[in-house]
Amino acid sequence: MSEAELVRRLIAIGWRGSRAVRLGPGDDAAFLRGGLVVATDLAVEDVHFRFDWITPEEAGFRAGAAALSDLAAMGAAPEGLLVSLAVPDEPKLAEALQRGVRDAGDRVGVAVIGGDVSRSPGPVVMDVVTVGRARTVVTRGGAEVGQEVWVSGSLGGSAAAVAAWSAGTEPDPAARRRFTVPPDRIPLGSGLAGAELARSMIDISDGLVCDAGRVAEASGAMIVIDRDRVPVHPGAALDLNLALEGGEDYELMFTAPAGAESRIVALAQEVSVTVNRIGWVEEGTGVVLRDARGRRSIPGRGGYDHFPSPGSRRGR
Amino acid sequence: MSEAELVRRLIAIGWRGSRAVRLGPGDDAAFLRGGLVVATDLAVEDVHFRFDWITPEEAGFRAGAAALSDLAAMGAAPEGLLVSLAVPDEPKLAEALQRGVRDAGDRVGVAVIGGDVSRSPGPVVMDVVTVGRARTVVTRGGAEVGQEVWVSGSLGGSAAAVAAWSAGTEPDPAARRRFTVPPDRIPLGSGLAGAELARSMIDISDGLVCDAGRVAEASGAMIVIDRDRVPVHPGAALDLNLALEGGEDYELMFTAPAGAESRIVALAQEVSVTVNRIGWVEEGTGVVLRDARGRRSIPGRGGYDHFPSPGSRRGR
Numbered sequence: 001m002s003e004a005e006l007v008r009r010l011i012a013i014g015w016r017g018s019r020a021v022r023l024g025p026g027d028d029a030a031f032l033r034g035g036l037v038v039a040t041d042l043a044v045e046d047v048h049f050r051f052d053w054i055t056p057e058e059a060g061f062r063a064g065a066a067a068l069s070d071l072a073a074m075g076a077a078p079e080g081l082l083v084s085l086a087v088p089d090e091p092k093l094a095e096a097l098q099r100g101v102r103d104a105g106d107r108v109g110v111a112v113i114g115g116d117v118s119r120s121p122g123p124v125v126m127d128v129v130t131v132g133r134a135r136t137v138v139t140r141g142g143a144e145v146g147q148e149v150w151v152s153g154s155l156g157g158s159a160a161a162v163a164a165w166s167a168g169t170e171p172d173p174a175a176r177r178r179f180t181v182p183p184d185r186i187p188l189g190s191g192l193a194g195a196e197l198a199r200s201m202i203d204i205s206d207g208l209v210c211d212a213g214r215v216a217e218a219s220g221a222m223i224v225i226d227r228d229r230v231p232v233h234p235g236a237a238l239d240l241n242l243a244l245e246g247g248e249d250y251e252l253m254f255t256a257p258a259g260a261e262s263r264i265v266a267l268a269q270e271v272s273v274t275v276n277r278i279g280w281v282e283e284g285t286g287v288v289l290r291d292a293r294g295r296r297s298i299p300g301r302g303g304y305d306h307f308p309s310p311g312s313r314r315g316r
Numbered sequence: 317m318s319e320a321e322l323v324r325r326l327i328a329i330g331w332r333g334s335r336a337v338r339l340g341p342g343d344d345a346a347f348l349r350g351g352l353v354v355a356t357d358l359a360v361e362d363v364h365f366r367f368d369w370i371t372p373e374e375a376g377f378r379a380g381a382a383a384l385s386d387l388a389a390m391g392a393a394p395e396g397l398l399v400s401l402a403v404p405d406e407p408k409l410a411e412a413l414q415r416g417v418r419d420a421g422d423r424v425g426v427a428v429i430g431g432d433v434s435r436s437p438g439p440v441v442m443d444v445v446t447v448g449r450a451r452t453v454v455t456r457g458g459a460e461v462g463q464e465v466w467v468s469g470s471l472g473g474s475a476a477a478v479a480a481w482s483a484g485t486e487p488d489p490a491a492r493r494r495f496t497v498p499p500d501r502i503p504l505g506s507g508l509a510g511a512e513l514a515r516s517m518i519d520i521s522d523g524l525v526c527d528a529g530r531v532a533e534a535s536g537a538m539i540v541i542d543r544d545r546v547p548v549h550p551g552a553a554l555d556l557n558l559a560l561e562g563g564e565d566y567e568l569m570f571t572a573p574a575g576a577e578s579r580i581v582a583l584a585q586e587v588s589v590t591v592n593r594i595g596w597v598e599e600g601t602g603v604v605l606r607d608a609r610g611r612r613s614i615p616g617r618g619g620y621d622h623f624p625s626p627g628s629r630r631g632r
Binding site: 083101129 | 317321322323325326327329330331333334336340341345346350351352354355356357358360363364395396397398399400401402407411414417418421427429430432433434437438439441443445447449
C-alpha cells in the first residue's frame, strides 16, 4: 500500500465532520473556528534523517522548520510549537534536539509552548505540532483553469544531499545546508494569502511532481509544468530530476491568477525570496511536463527518465 | 536524570514567553489567546503498553483517552484530535491504531482533524494532539491554604493490571478494563472549571502522590492526604500503595474552597462521577500522608512501604 493510500484510509477512519472545524484533514493543516491553524509533522531517525549525516541540533532544527512549512503553505502566521520527543535514555540528546526545534521557532519568532517526552527503545521520533492563525487559509483545492503555477526558491538541493550520503560521499556544502536548514517561507506564504494572490498552495515536501499532483487532485484540474522553467538548486548540480522528484525542499508551490506576475514578484522581493512561474492550470487531471519544443510527458515512477535533463546527460 | 528534571530542562530550553500565549509549558496543556487549549501526549510501545497485553485498537483508544485527559484537567472542552503515527510498514496496524484513537474522540464528540504517519524501524510511537477551548483554565498552581483536596473515581486499577502482566499473569478484568479504557473526565473537569469550584486541577497520570506533588510545587503549598480516604479501584484488591503510587488512572485531582462539598457532589452526580474529599492544603511544601491516628509520613521512593495498607498486609 502506498503512503498516499494509507493516508486516505486513516483520514476516512478518523474524520467525521465537525462544526468547530472549517477545514479537516487532507491539507497541510487543519483550520478551526476562531482562525486557528494546527498541523503536526513527524521526523523519524533512519527514515527522515540519520545521525551519521547530521547533528542532533540540526535534526531538531530541520524537524521544526519542516513543521512550520505546513503553516506557511496555508498562509498562516505561527504562534507556537509543541514538541514530542520519543528518545533513548540520553538526556543530552533530548536537550540537543529541543535546542534545534527551539532555534527553528526563534527564526519565525515563536516559542515551544508545550510537548511531551518519553524514553523509547527505538529510533528517535520527533513530532512537532505547529499552532498558528489565519483569517482565511489557502488550500490545495483552489487551482482553477487559467491560473499560473509558481514556485519559490529552487529545488533539488536537499535530495542531492541525501543522494550523496546514500552513495557514501560527503554532499556539496550548499546541498547539505539545504537539507539541514529548510527555508522559512512563512513571510511569503502569509503575504501571498493576505494579498489573495495565491489561490492554491502547498509546501514541497515530497517533490514538485508529487506535490503538484496533490494540488491537481484536490482542485480537479491538470497542472502543466514547463520543465525548463523549474529552478534547480545550485547544490543539485543542474540535475532536473532531483528538482522534479526529490523531496524535502520545503519551498512553496502556488497557483495565482494570470496577470498577477508583477504583484507577485514585488511581494516576493519584499520578503527576499525568489519566485518563478513554472506552468499553468488546464482542464484535466494530474501533472504534465512540457519540454522546450512543446512536447508533453507524464511524469511517474521512472517516467521522467525518458526526458533526461541537460544536467543528467552531460558533465557527470 | 529524572524525567521531571529532563522536562524542566526541555522547558527551559524551549520557552521564551509570548504575547500570544496565556499559559506556557509546564501544566497539562498550553493556553493561547482566543481561548485555545492545546496539548500533546506520547504513547510508546513497550514503554506505555505492550501488544502482548492489549490490541492495537485498545492501544489507540488508550492513547486518545489519555491525551484528552489533559484537556479535562484544564477544564477545557475538546474540539479535535491530531494523530501522528510512527509505525512499522503494516497498514493494518496503523488503521487499527487510528480506529482506537477515533473511538476515544467519538466518546467525547470530536473527530480526528489531522495528523501524520511515517514508517518507523522501531516500536510504535503515537503522538496524540488535543485541541480544545476554554474561557479560563484551571492550572496546577491554584492550590491555596485552607482549600480541600478532591479526587474523582478510584485509583490503582491500571497499575494493578500492569503489575499482573509484568508478573506473567492475566489481570483482574476490572483492572484490565481500567488500563484499556481510561475514564472520560471532560464533563467533570469543564463543569468544575465553569462553576469555579476547582481552583487547581491535574490529571493523575503518574500516580496520586507524584501528581499531588506537582500541584504542591506549582502552588507553593503542602498537600496533606488522608490515607484512609483515598478511593482504591476494585481491580486493585485494596492495595493502597497501587492507588497512591500507581500511574495511569487518568482521574482528576483538584482543590476547592472549603464548604463547597455539597455543590461539588451535586455537580459530580450530574455527570455520573463519584468524587471523594481526600485531604486539604496547608502551608509548606510537598505531599504528606496522614493515617487514621493522625500520624504523618512523607511518601517517596519506597517510603510508603513503612505504612503498608491493610490490603498489602493481609490476604496475599
